[in-house]
Amino acid sequence: MFNWRDPRHPKAGGAERVTLGYLAALAKRGHDVFWYANDFAGAAQQETIDGVTIVRGGAIGSSWVKARKWYRQQPRFDLVIDQHHGIPWYAPWWCRTHCIAYIHEVLGPIWNTFFPWPVNAIGRGQERWTQWAYRDVPFWTACQSTKDQLHRHGVRNITLIPYGVSTVALPELDAKTPGAPLRLIVVSRLAPNKRIDHAIRALHHLKARGIQAHLTIVGVGEEDAKLRSLVSQTDLSNCVTFTGGLTEPAKDERLRQAHVLLHTSMREGWGLNVIEANAMGTPAVVYPVPGLVESTIHEQTGLVSAAETPQSLADSIQRLLNRPDDYRQFRQKAWERSQTFHWSRVLPRACEWLETQARGETPVPTGPAHGP
Numbered sequence: 001m002f003n004w005r006d007p008r009h010p011k012a013g014g015a016e017r018v019t020l021g022y023l024a025a026l027a028k029r030g031h032d033v034f035w036y037a038n039d040f041a042g043a044a045q046q047e048t049i050d051g052v053t054i055v056r057g058g059a060i061g062s063s064w065v066k067a068r069k070w071y072r073q074q075p076r077f078d079l080v081i082d083q084h085h086g087i088p089w090y091a092p093w094w095c096r097t098h099c100i101a102y103i104h105e106v107l108g109p110i111w112n113t114f115f116p117w118p119v120n121a122i123g124r125g126q127e128r129w130t131q132w133a134y135r136d137v138p139f140w141t142a143c144q145s146t147k148d149q150l151h152r153h154g155v156r157n158i159t160l161i162p163y164g165v166s167t168v169a170l171p172e173l174d175a176k177t178p179g180a181p182l183r184l185i186v187v188s189r190l191a192p193n194k195r196i197d198h199a200i201r202a203l204h205h206l207k208a209r210g211i212q213a214h215l216t217i218v219g220v221g222e223e224d225a226k227l228r229s230l231v232s233q234t235d236l237s238n239c240v241t242f243t244g245g246l247t248e249p250a251k252d253e254r255l256r257q258a259h260v261l262l263h264t265s266m267r268e269g270w271g272l273n274v275i276e277a278n279a280m281g282t283p284a285v286v287y288p289v290p291g292l293v294e295s296t297i298h299e300q301t302g303l304v305s306a307a308e309t310p311q312s313l314a315d316s317i318q319r320l321l322n323r324p325d326d327y328r329q330f331r332q333k334a335w336e337r338s339q340t341f342h343w344s345r346v347l348p349r350a351c352e353w354l355e356t357q358a359r360g361e362t363p364v365p366t367g368p369a370h371g372p
Contacts, residue, residue, distance in 0.1 A: 001102075002067060002091055003083040006037035006054050008047075011221075013189045014272045015104050018142075018163050019083065020050060025347040026354060027051030034077075036070065038063045068094060079358035082137075086111070086127060092137050100138045100357050104269025105291060106131070106149040113192040113266065128153050138357065142270045145290030161353060163270045164346035167252060169279040169339045173331060176281060178259045178321045182206070182213040185258035185282075187251060187273040188265070190221030197223075197230055198264040198287075201310035204234045206317060213317075215262075216241045216254060255280040259327075260317060263292055264308075271295035274302075275341045278334035283327070285316045301334035 001023060007016045019035070027033045028051060039045075039056040046055050058066035067089065071077075082091040084103040092099045111123040131153040139158040141147055147158045184203065188194045196217060203215045217227065217240065224242070231240045246254065255261065261277035261284040268291030274284045275295060283302040286292040298304040303320065305312040320327050339345075 001033075001035045001081040001083060002037075002089040003035065004038050004060075004063070004085055006035055006056065007049055008043060008054070009037065009040055011189070015083075015085070015269065018104075018272065019102075020052065021164055021166070021343055021347070022350055022354070023052045024050035025343070025351050029351055029355075034074075036067050064089065071095065079354065081140075081354075084130075086123060088130060088134070092134065098357055098360050100140055101134055102140050103146060103150070104141070105143065105146050105267050106153070108149070108267065110193045110266050131155055140353075143268075143291050143294055145267075145294065146269060149290070159353060161350045162341060162346055163272055163275075164343035164350075165272060165275050165279065165338070165341055166248070166343055167276040167279045167338075168342070169335060170256070170281055173281045173335055174256075176259065176331070177324055178327055180212040182211065182317070182321055183257060183259045184213055184215045184262055184317070185218065185254060185260070185277070186215065186262050186264075187218040187255065187277070188221075188263070190217075190219050190223040190227060192223060193266045194221075194223075195264040195266060195287075196227055198308075198310045198313060199262045200227065200230050200234065200236065200240065202262070202264075202313040202317065203236060203239060205311055205314035207236070207239065209314070209318065211318060211321065214239050214241070216243060216258065218243045218246055218251060218254060220245045252276070252280055255282050258282050260285055260320060262313065262317075263287065263296075264313065265289065265292065268292050268295070275338050278302075278338035281331055281335050283320075283330040283334045285313060285320070287313070297333075297337075300330070301337055302330050 005012050005016055007020050023033045034053045036055045038059055043056050077097050080091050080095040080097055080099045082089045082101050084101055086107045107127060111120040115123060135154040135156055139150055139155050142163045147160060150158055186196055186199050190196055203213055206213045231237055255277045261282055263271055263284055263286040267289045271292045277284055284296045285303045286296045287308045288304050293304055296302040303316040305316045
């Protein structure tokens with residue numbers, strides 16, 4: 001696997017957690033699994049995580065060269081996975097073995113949040129061109145929205161395999177009814193494309209409507225100071241808690257305690273934290289963007305807001321507060337559905353597919369791409 005970040009990278013997120021899940025499962029099946037990633041300050045050049053050998057070298061602009069040099073010194077691999085995050089590794093043209101592409105989402109407008117014009121326009125253009133150049137390379141993704149976008153960019157062979165979560169669903173749902181104060185939670189890397197400020201502004205709308213609510217923000221990232229400043233400016237200091245990063249058990253407990261998870265990202269490859277919240281008996285209110293409209297089924301496991309605005313998000317939150325019967329039904333269905341996404345259900349199919357790719361076979365996927 002070639003991927004810019006590995007699980008220890010300071011900016012690692014859901015993409016790296018999912019990637020490790022798949023690769024660790026392959027290692028447990030007896031395969032030799034390597035993950036090449038960019039170097040970062042304080043990192044070891046090589047280490048093993050969950051049976052996967054992590055190799056690091058180079059930075060943006062130089063890791064391509066170092067990766068190829070390292071690769072040429074290794075015995076022949078049976079399969080190379082070229083993971084795309086805006087810019088790929090172009091491995092199909094130099095790896096000399098079976099190669100597939102792995103992608104979480106087509107970045108598209110996300111380029112605009114990190115780069116000014118004209119760099120953002122160049123980034124979007126090269127992304128479309130690169131995916132067209134990869135049109136005959138087998139792609140693997142988790143989201144129908146991503147598959148549709150790849151098809152529009154000319155990619156021909158795309159397999160859908162769902163993301164899995166390690167979160168074990170509650171054995172049974174405990175009693176929880178939305179009331180004052182309404183407990184809201186965001187679990188995310190604090191990055192511009194996640195638009196955590198929209199969740200804060202939605203809380204401000206709720207307060208203006210006389211609704212008592214508290215927002216917990218779990219995560220770390222470059223937007224931390226900016227978000228704290230916004231909380232202060234909107235007079236919400238007593239209504240918002242920043243926890244920073246949490247251990248998995250601590251995160252699960254926060255999700256269990258919350259009434260609603262909020263997700264306001266520009267787009268997602270899926271939205272792992274939605275399923276993790278569902279497993280803890282907490283439905284989500286999400287924005288109507290690729291990925292999130294699949295992880296949350298509107299009017300069944302939660303709500304998709306009508307628009308990508310804090311006011312629309314607040315409207316949906318208020319609806320759940322005013323309709324407790326809907327809330328109970330959403331909780332039940334979300335909790336039941338979350339169990340179909342546990343790694344124990346996902347990994348066997350994913351590993352079998354990857355093994356067929358390593359053998360140069362092209363099986364026709366069977367069964368649903370996601371849970372019911």
